[in-house]
Amino acid sequence: MNIQETINKAIRAGLQEIYNVDIENVEFQATRKDFEGDITVVVFPFLKVIKGNPVEIGTKLGMYLTDNVTEITKFNVVKGFLNLVLSDAYFIENFEKSYQIDNFGIKEPESGEKSVMVEYSSPNTNKPLHLGHIRNNLLGYSVAEIIKASGKKVYKTQIINDRGIHICKSMLAWQKWGNGETPDSTSLKGDKLVGNYYVKFDQEYKKEILDLVSKGYAEDDAKKQAPLLLEAQEMLQKWEASDKDVVDLWKEMNQWVYDGFEQTYKALGVDFDKNYYESDTYLLGKDIVAEGLQKGIFYKKDDGSVWIDLTDDGLDEKIVLRSDGTAVYMTQDIGTAIQRIKDYPDVGGLVYTVGNEQDYHFKVLFLILKKLGFDWAKNLYHLSYGMVDLPSGKMKSREGTVVDADDLLLDMTNTAKEISEDLGKLEGYTDGEKASLFKTIGLGALKYHILKVDPKKRILFDPKESIDFQGNTGPFIQYTYARIQSILRKADFDFAVVSNGNETVLEDKEKSVLKQLALFPEVVQQAAENYSPAVIANYTYDLVKEYNSFYQSIPILAAEDEQEKIFRVQLSKKTSEVIKSAFDMLGIEVPERM
RNA sequence: GGUGGCAUAGCUCAGCUGGAUAGAGCACCUGCCUUCUAAGCAGGCGGUCCUAGGUUCGAAUCCUAGUGCCAUCACCA
Incomplete structure (x- = not known):
């Protein structure tokens, strides 16, 4: 029994004896520095059952406690606060006990206790990490360690966004303007090299848009029809069709990026137990959607797209499968969550370290998983964090207004x-x-x-x-x-x-x-x-x-x-x-x- | 417009499930290195806790409305 419980018990007994009333919850707080004492009992709540003035009640109770609890040596009453002074012997004894404990304050996982999987970082492979990623990494890593210390087994994981139009943009720009550059030939970190081509793409793309607009296109049309974008989209299609050349280039450039990330992670001191890759998971979840469709959790629109209606939960309708049958992010995230529990059956909950711009996405994701009836769905947590902004506003990789992770670490x-x-x-x-x-x-x-x-x-x-x-x-x-x-x-x-x-x-x-x-x-x-x-x-x-x-x-x-x-x-x-x-x-x- | 988050000292932040005179650091000012590391310690200055109502013995904290900033509401992620 700790000291608070001891005192709590004594107070109940004391109030019973003095006032013949039974009070269940006693409110404690640490005594403020400006008063003498170690622990303080708030007397005000007692007034509901005991008529009288708080100072008098506090004094009577204080006297009772000093007489009946050995650890309490003195007391004083200020307004409705009963300040109790604990004996030096109590503090010393308490300390000597914890002194013997090696990992004081750290709990070991109990057998049978479910594990937790913490996801963080989850970068795109088209640009280097910046200060925003640093916050994400530090938070995710730290929360994983904290949960571990609190007595649960933890797996750290990330999902690497290694496919998609943004990757194709870097690839295309490198093909066009790269002259065969490699990290070795340029002595540049791989993620930096690839990032440069992502920026290059954007610059050239903007030129094309301006050009089209000057030829009389509406801006929206120009954005959609710029040759570079069309070419990038074509590349994505080739990738999805497993075109050998595209896939080879994709593998090579991604490897450059991974080597670069590895250095940054090492410098930051973060690590992962398991990596997931979007290229492996982006097709997951479709069969779950089919199941959910049968169960009536989802419904199909005339054009063939599949949706879930969350208006009863205060949210909107949300698409879970495109009309052409391809997966959207939500589909993938549903599938990945399920996959993770399959991979690690001891995991009973997931923590997602993702910026607060995706609050809505995760609200929907968690709700869908709940409706699908997974028992672990109640243990999902979106570790949502605020953006890291510059005085000039938001960091944007494409516009070069970012604080680069490697540079910052070096500066520090x-x-x-x-x-x-x-x-x-x-x-x-x-x-x-x-x-x-x-x-x-x-x-x-x-x-x-x-x-x-x-x-x-x-x-x-x-x-x-x-x-x-x-x-x-x-x-x-x-x-x-x-x-x-x-x-x-x-x-x-x-x-x-x-x-x-x-x-x-x-x-x-x-x-x-x-x-x-x-x-x-x-x-x-x-x-x-x-x-x-x-x-x-x-x-x-x-x-x-x-x-x-x-x-x-x-x-x-x-x-x-x-x-x-x-x-x-x-x-x-x-x-x-x-x-x-x-x-x-x-x-x-x-x-x-x- | 709907939804969510945030708002505390000049700046950066604490303030646990409502409790005493709202706390730190930076900056500015005063002291303290012949004693265990001065990246430290002791002290001073500095606050309409965004505004207005409400609940309560008691509100920075809870409720309502409003203001400001941010995010989000796509067959994007």
């Missing part, structure tokens, strides 16, 4: 390098160690900057304003970790043993850190429930702030009393372990020195 590392070298604390480090540290810090700054924001909020990114390395930032937290490591290296005595807590009187600063540490397991669960790395980030920041305040004002290795010294080193060690666990969930590394 370089900034970390400049700051580190200015501070000059790295004597004795090899160049290799330094390079790796700069990466750790630079990426830490970027990842934290993005993940600390609530996923659903949009992020405005100004490339001219650099990301901070001070205050509520990744490097600030990394720095605290490094300082603790320094203490642990210097602590050349045995601090593994549990100290004899009864003799120790806690300093306020120690108590604050203890309280914050104790919250960690709960925070992990909360972050998982909310699919929110921001919860982890903000918690860690609060922990580190408390710890730094403690570090600055209280001697640790220089503590006079041996027991105190051991306890403070333990406290430091546990803090650094929680920082590491938390940052693991954010995909951020922690340094030994910095």
